[in-house]
Amino acid sequence: MLLTGQSIIAGTPTAGSGGTFTAVDPSTGAALGPEVSCLTPDEVALATRAAAESCTAYRSTTPTERAAFLEAIAEEIEALGDELLERAHAETALPLARLQGERARTCGQLRMFAGVVRQGDHLGVRIDSALPDRAPLPRPDLRLRQIALGPVAVFGASNFPLAFSTAGGDTASALAAGCPVVVKAHNAHPGTSELVGQAVARAAGRTQMPAGVFSLVFGLGNEVGMALVTDPRIHAVGFTGSRAGGLALVAAAAGRAQPIPVYAEMSSTNPVILLEGALTGDPTRLATAYLTSLTSGSGQFCTNPGLLFLPDGEAGDAFLAAVAEQAAQAAGQTMLTPQIRTAFGAGIERLGAHPSVRTIAQGVAGAGDNAPAPMVFATELTALAEDHGLTEEVFGAAGLVVRFGDVTRLAEHLADLAGQLTATIHATDADHEAAAVLVPVLETRVGRILFNGWPTGVEVTHAMVHGGPFPATSDARSTSVGSLAIERFQRPVCYQDVPASLLPQPVRDDNPWQLSRRIDGTVEPPQ
């Protein structure tokens, strides 16, 4: 494939007049061509206008048509072959095996949403029969379906160049809901973005979608993103990234003449709690598992286990010793960008200099400037209560181990913790009484509770929740991973006494899409 370094507006490569930049290999600092041509904030309207113009046609596609489009995107991404993986590897320094897995996840979730669209439960159809003889007044015929919100702006994430970028989870779920999408490419992987963007455009072309259903825009600084979020044609925003970035988008969206929802997945330290029983096993193995989760992908995961709560006492000491020993050998891996590496440096400096924090282990820096050594620190529960800043995310391979005395005190502390994507408990049967105290507390603080595992590695399924109370996300009522994510981009419309011939397909009496529908309060499968 030929990289043009241009935005893709409704299927057409489009140069901008908003300056240029060049991708960088973070492991070497080498420039990766071509030069990328950026849009000005004004030029973003080319994409949003195309999205708005395609909106009625796209949201009116049948389940079969829309599912075919999603599946064609997966096929076109796969058809990019190794070129995509090699470019992504060059731009992100993420290992090829990881990128292979991420591509499978990306295509898998596109196909999952195709299945969701074909099945149609997301349309949430409800029909209340007319009661013409009801006294004192007859009841009208009422029919409800969910419709697409309108064009959606998606911001590519640095840490998932495939699964949470151009054709990632936000794009897939918005397209599945019937919303045209305008993606703001992440500048850390413009070539990867363009290759995938070309794939989406090709898929739209060969499945006869309106061209404006998808655009990919390049821009310098924050202005292009802000232009997108404040454009009146945009009706919702999907974002994965830093808290500062997410909050800026939330504020911009709230300040519009017509405010719109922002689904920003921002920051999380993903507490892991080791209970006594879990420490009676092999501390070395448990330490290995912890460090694997903490350091893989250079720790650049939203669900990285940044906080680990460890009981006081000998068993806890033994675990921490094992962590210290192994962490000292852990090799640094190249981070995604020099900026992320710098922020990581500032984060570990802040922890290292904290009077209540001691450094447990410093790993071994990797090659180049961007592969800092993994770090493990330790502190006490009382220190956390005194300084909530200690629980703030350090994006990268840095862990803070927090020693605690009893579970009741721990539960009190956890109840005060900022919102998180996940919380994990390691426990044996003997710990279940303690765990039973913690679970209801954690439910109020997180989107996912795990037992005896590690939070990294998010399954893309129907029951997944990748979300959680603020500041983990800007909207705890949703998930950005899994099939439930489609509901973020819909809203209900009711049809009252609308003549049969004017009713949309999903709510017609003959149920042409063979949907399960809630009839007078009870869900009925298609006849």
Place this chain on the structure above:
Amino acid sequence: MLLTGQSIIAGTPTAGSGGTFTAVDPSTGAALGPEVSCLTPDEVALATRAAAESCTAYRSTTPTERAAFLEAIAEEIEALGDELLERAHAETALPLARLQGERARTCGQLRMFAGVVRQGDHLGVRIDSALPDRAPLPRPDLRLRQIALGPVAVFGASNFPLAFSTAGGDTASALAAGCPVVVKAHNAHPGTSELVGQAVARAAGRTQMPAGVFSLVFGLGNEVGMALVTDPRIHAVGFTGSRAGGLALVAAAAGRAQPIPVYAEMSSTNPVILLEGALTGDPTRLATAYLTSLTSGSGQFCTNPGLLFLPDGEAGDAFLAAVAEQAAQAAGQTMLTPQIRTAFGAGIERLGAHPSVRTIAQGVAGAGDNAPAPMVFATELTALAEDHGLTEEVFGAAGLVVRFGDVTRLAEHLADLAGQLTATIHATDADHEAAAVLVPVLETRVGRILFNGWPTGVEVTHAMVHGGPFPATSDARSTSVGSLAIERFQRPVCYQDVPASLLPQPVRDDNPWQLSRRIDGTVEPPQ
């Protein structure tokens, strides 16, 4: 029942130190005792603290327990008998028959939500089976349910002293979701609020709910409401009222350290479109139906048909003549408060003085200062395009008839209209081609589309949507009427590999609550 004029905090009458006020009969201006004792903004924390303390116990109630509470509220409201209706009539001047209907609706929706809670579909349970043999990694066991968001602040509405106030739709749906509720009483009907508040407290007591599950607070000015919305223990807000009021709450909620959702139902002019065929019938009858919807309850409905689009030509002229004739006879009814009457006066003055607007009819003022004459104005489509202010809501019995030439131009205009709760089309079979042009446009602007009816009179059912794009509401993704309203006060939590004995009831293998659940992507009824 004895009115104390005090807030009800967790079941206990509580005097405040935030000043006093006295209710007023809007038809006479007479004071209605007792004097009401207001809380200070600081004292509001008494209620929110009690709500927070009751939260875990309340959200853990079984469907049977929670449904019994909701049904007990309905019974206790009914047990208030005529005293409630008479007090509400005195405080609002709404006719007793209307209040009787509103009480039936209030109790009906409490019982509907009891049914929803017992059935349990709102828990949205999803279970993805573990795949221990999956390569390269096993898939964990994943289970999702919706949980209560936490304590909710509800603002009573002036125009529905029962159905959208103390134990109205917002309260009922929040309680059904498992959220404790703190109601800020509307100062236009404090006695009605207290009577209903006492009923809720009694119901909580006799069904053994934690006392903090419900509080009712009185306050002067906006400070008490603001204290409620900015209290960190409050997790969501339900509001029905003015756009200015709603936007102030939205801004306050967005400015919190932890932002929370606000469901504000604010303003709507509910366009009604008469197509040619609909005018071939009896213009007199159609005019009567229009004016009945426009003037009943003194026009104080969120769904009042403030805008009516009427074709140019003789049939339209005949309809407008019938409207003018009948409207001139229409009697003014007492409005809810002098403030609302003043705002109505300003609104009709603005319309009456507009250079592009002509007055079609002025009705007959009712008795007293607060019963202004109903008004009908007319203008042209081009005037609306020039001045969007013409489409802003005038709360009360005032209608603006807009003449239009062809449906294509009308559709263009409607696409530009601000978000609305409803849109109505009057059409015969001959108009279906024109209607088919309008429906997809209206879908993007409103929450409910009606044919050949009038928007006032909102059914409380499963398929109802009382919502719509901004500024009709602050969150188009929801409805404040009907069983779907419960979803506003929930968020999903996922349980990954959680031991069976620690799983919450709704997601356990033995399905003790006999729920329909989505298993591996397909909803299965209970075995």
